Amino acid sequence: MIVEDDKSIQKELEEYLQNAGYTVIILNDFEHAKEELLKANPDLILLDINLPKINGEILLKHIRKESNVPIIMVTSKVGELDEALSISYGADDYITKPYNPTILLLRIQNILKRVEHVKEVITYHDVTVNIGKGVLKKENEELQLTKNEMIIFLFLLNHQERIVTRDELMTELWDNHEYINDNALTVNISRLRSKLTEFGYPDVIQTRKGQGYILL
Amino acid sequence: MKLKRYLLDHILEILVFMVTLILMVLLLLPFSIPLYLIIMIIFLWILFFLIIFLGTYFKKAHFYRELEQNIQKLDQKYLVLEMVSTPTFYEGELFYEMLYEINKSMMENVKNYECSMQDFKEYIELWIHEVKLPISSLVLMCHNHKEYMNKSFIKQVKRLDQYMDQVLYYVRSENAEEDYLIKEVALHDIIQKVALKNKDDLLEKKIDFIVDIEDIYVLTDAKWLEFILNQIINNSIKYQKEENAYIEIKAKDEKDYIILTIKDNGIGIHKNDLPKVFQKTFTGENGRGEANSTGMGLYIVQKLCKKLGHKIEIQSVFGKYTCVQLTFAKHHFYKMDEEK
Numbered sequence: 157m158i159v160e161d162d163k164s165i166q167k168e169l170e171e172y173l174q175n176a177g178y179t180v181i182i183l184n185d186f187e188h189a190k191e192e193l194l195k196a197n198p199d200l201i202l203l204d205i206n207l208p209k210i211n212g213e214i215l216l217k218h219i220r221k222e223s224n225v226p227i228i229m230v231t232s233k234v235g236e237l238d239e240a241l242s243i244s245y246g247a248d249d250y251i252t253k254p255y256n257p258t259i260l261l262l263r264i265q266n267i268l269k270r271v272e273h274v275k276e277v278i279t280y281h282d283v284t285v286n287i288g289k290g291v292l293k294k295e296n297e298e299l300q301l302t303k304n305e306m307i308i309f310l311f312l313l314n315h316q317e318r319i320v321t322r323d324e325l326m327t328e329l330w331d332n333h334e335y336i337n338d339n340a341l342t343v344n345i346s347r348l349r350s351k352l353t354e355f356g357y358p359d360v361i362q363t364r365k366g367q368g369y370i371l372l
Numbered sequence: 373m374k375l376k377r378y379l380l381d382h383i384l385e386i387l388v389f390m391v392t393l394i395l396m397v398l399l400l401l402p403f404s405i406p407l408y409l410i411i412m413i414i415f416l417w418i419l420f421f422l423i424i425f426l427g428t429y430f431k432k433a434h435f436y437r438e439l440e441q442n443i444q445k446l447d448q449k450y451l452v453l454e455m456v457s458t459p460t461f462y463e464g465e466l467f468y469e470m471l472y473e474i475n476k477s478m479m480e481n482v483k484n485y486e487c488s489m490q491d492f493k494e495y496i497e498l499w500i501h502e503v504k505l506p507i508s509s510l511v512l513m514c515h516n517h518k519e520y521m522n523k524s525f526i527k528q529v530k531r532l533d534q535y536m537d538q539v540l541y542y543v544r545s546e547n548a549e550e551d552y553l554i555k556e557v558a559l560h561d562i563i564q565k566v567a568l569k570n571k572d573d574l575l576e577k578k579i580d581f582i583v584d585i586e587d588i589y590v591l592t593d594a595k596w597l598e599f600i601l602n603q604i605i606n607n608s609i610k611y612q613k614e615e616n617a618y619i620e621i622k623a624k625d626e627k628d629y630i631i632l633t634i635k636d637n638g639i640g641i642h643k644n645d646l647p648k649v650f651q652k653t654f655t656g657e658n659g660r661g662e663a664n665s666t667g668m669g670l671y672i673v674q675k676l677c678k679k680l681g682h683k684i685e686i687q688s689v690f691g692k693y694t695c696v697q698l699t700f701a702k703h704h705f706y707k708m709d710e711e712k
Contacts, residue, residue: 168513232508234500235551235595237553240555254504254507254529255511259568327571330568330571
């Protein structure tokens with residue numbers, strides 16, 4: 157759900173998130189923002205601070221009293237104070253405009269993952285993924301992955317339904333403090349491929365020319 | 373106030389007095405007044421005159437000397453009127469009142485400027501927040517319509533955003549008001565943000581980004597530091613060499629402070645330019661070659677560092693490397709504040 161008063165951003169953000177596979181609701185009635193938000197019961201709220209009729213931070217405070225829905229504050233205010241205030245009111249994340257849409261998407265995914273994490277064990281075919289140890293497990297076999305390979309594998313796994321661009325992989329890696337270059341990404345992917353082949357899954361990572369990669 | 377000068381200033385009065393005295397003695401002489409009486413009169417006359425003359429002199433001298441001394445002691449000299457006692461003689465009172473009036477009107481004037489500066493600053497901040505809306509809209513559009521808006525669009529929009537930030541932080545750094553928040557910040561988190569911001573440029577120009585920082589925390593304002601590092605890294609990217617370029621970021625944890633170094637193997641800075649890089653609108657040998665150098669980046673960075681209490685130093689060998697060093701003090705005072 158998007159709470160944003162700038163029409164142009166509203167429209168573009170809606171399109172962007174829809175392309176990424178999310179259902180988007182837009183709040184139009186700012187006067188009854190709280191009631192509308194609670195009624196819509198969204199999985200996640202993107203909340204702007206500068207809104208007509210109500211301040212986003214106050215709205216955040218009101219919502220927090222009644223709901224635990226994940227909230228990302230999206231704002232053009234650049235200031236440590238605003239951020240500290242939002243976090244103390246219970247925002248899950250804080251992003252300043254103009255944001256990199258890929259990063260926004262990453263943040264949304266991370267938060268949704270955190271919320272769902274409790275019930276989910278990550279599996280791929282008959283392999284279970286142990287992120288903490290950095291290994292893939294199959295019956296009594298174990299495959300050790302490096303940190304980078306794990307990040308790539310997980311990202312591909314979480315987006316199995318579509319093609320993942322190199323840019324997205326790169327952003328994900330950099331977001332995890334792994335500042336690798338283009339060559340290193342290629343090397344990492346081919347190493348991951350050969351490891352998976354040895355593990356009994358040949359050709360599962362496919363290259364789509366000019367678009368990216370997909371995990372089958 | 374010097375006695376000699378004062379005497380010279382009042383030479384007329386002294387002369388008139390002398391002449392009257394002589395005339396009086398001459399007038400008295402024809403009458404057969406005893407000599408000792410005349411001497412007595414002369415003596416008394418001179419005595420009274422000296423009492424009055426020196427009395428006024430010391431009164432004035434006292435006031436002016438106090439004023440002078442206080443002016444010398446004060447660094448905000450316009451506050452001097454608060455320090456001196458009101459004079460007890462008429463001229464002095466007038467003088468004092470006039471000074472007071474002048475001071476007051478000056479203060480009002482300064483206040484006016486202050487208010488208009490503040491208004492201007494607030495407007496700029498507001499304006500920047502407003503401009504960020506169309507910019508974010510543009511960024512989203514670029515991502516939504518990749519077919520006909522390619523990466524070069526996004527790059528220009530990003531540049532726009534960076535210049536916008538420069539204005540914002542310039543206004544903030546120039547302002548006396550302190551609108552930052554110092555707390556413990558993880559260095560690697562800020563570097564991650566800056567890295568993501570510059571990711572496309574770094575990858576496109578094939579600059580290796582090497583970060584060797586783990587779990588180091590510094591006391592600073594996260595947003596300001598992000599801007600500072602972004603400026604430094606932007607410079608490194610801008611003045612990079614064609615081949616095997618890298619930017620290396622390291623942090624060293626010393627006993628009382630933390631040193632963050634950002635080193636690149638770019639074109640470096642000329643020896644002559646090095647002491648001047650923090651000056652306002654200084655572009656130097658490198659900047660002149662580059663069309664879009666304003667010479668404002670490092671100036672703002674330096675001002676922000678000063679406000680936050682970080683030390684910033686630049687070392688460079690022309691043609692070899694540039695190395696920026698930021699020193700953060702460890703202050704236990706702030707930490708205790710946070711625990712409350």
